[in-house]
Amino acid sequence: MTPPVFRFAPSPNGYLHLGHALSALLNADLARESAGRLLLRIEDIDRTRCKPQFEQAIYDDLAWLGIDWERPVRRQSEHFHAYRDALARLKARGLVYASFESRGEIAQMLTERGDTWPRDPDGTPIYPGGRDSMRDAERRARMEAGEPYALRLDMAAAVARAGDLVWREAGQGPGGETGELVAKPLAWGDVILARKEMPTSYHLSVVVDDALQGVTHVVRGQDLFWSTSVHRLLQALLGLPAPVYRHHRLILDADGRKLSKSTQATALRALRAGGAPPLDIRRMVGLPEP
Structure with a gap:
């Protein structure tokens, strides 16, 4: 039987925040639980807003969260x-x-x-x-x-x-x-x-x-x-x-708005720099320990 294939597909136009963490962790959890595969895709078609430092930060943040993915990574610009x-x-x-x-x-x-x-x-x-x-x-x-x-x-x-x-x-x-x-x-x-x-x-x-x-x-x-x-x-x-599509809840800010890079939502890298461990991120987005 062919294993299920999941993907996390962020755009490198800013730093990942808790909303991204929920999506990435949920994809990783579902792939693990189903003995499936997890792909990472970099959606960088907007060459004016997408930057190499943001792409590198994606890799760093996901690795810190304990998420592994198949290589090579697909970059849309290629x-x-x-x-x-x-x-x-x-x-x-x-x-x-x-x-x-x-x-x-x-x-x-x-x-x-x-x-x-x-x-x-x-x-x-x-x-x-x-x-x-x-x-x-x-x-x-x-x-x-x-x-x-x-x-x-x-x-x-x-x-x-x-x-x-x-x-x-x-x-x-x-x-x-x-x-x-x-x-x-x-x-x-x-x-x-x-x-x-x-x-x-x-x-x-x-x-x-x-x-x-x-x-x-x-x-x-x-x-x-x-x-x-x-x-x-x-x-x-x-x-x-x-x-098959599976849409999940959104992480909202104090005003009830969806977290967004454009509104300067707290980045995962800032939480990491402040000493938060990866398990705290799971708790913050409402996921149980793996």
Whole structure:
């Protein structure tokens, strides 16, 4: 019987905090308990924010927590060709188009549409444009002229092509959702799959990597729960297997907000420097001793 494959996939754009510790430790515990494999993936597609010192800190923090992982580590920045290939397959099926609006122009479009414009599950207004706003010939000409652009998934066409989709949720969503769940990718609008200066997005790269690495169980925070709808759609369109998903609770700060690098959540390296032992980290994130 093939052993289950788990993965921890942080971005080296800051230092790991307790939220990351929960996810990493939970993946490691589940891999050990099931005699499975644990992979580490460095999600460094954003070359402007990702730094070598943060990547090294990931290795140091995980080793300090007592977590071991298979080598070699997959670094997304070394596999852009795989994401380009996947994007080309979607383009060939007529499911991708270029958009050219700046953030300011999109904000103006949203203002014109009013406060009732729909928002995605993260609370962000969905893209107010669409494929029908411009002829394909004009899009090609503007791309060839070197204008900045984003490559978007034509969500309505993609959903029509893929049909109804479900995923197996072994954990729990923010509202207690579990079991076999219906994917709702239309709620996200025409998501970005790549940009002129970046050949992939999180959504595209994560499904390609999970498939290429043989990941069978995706264990991650509830903040990514509804993103699974987009991931299931891309998996169906690209003919990729669907792993079992297990979304876990989030570690919140004193104000009830999710811990984040952007809000300067206390880093694991700071806790280590302050003398906290690894078992204290397990206690702080609500996990029992191994």
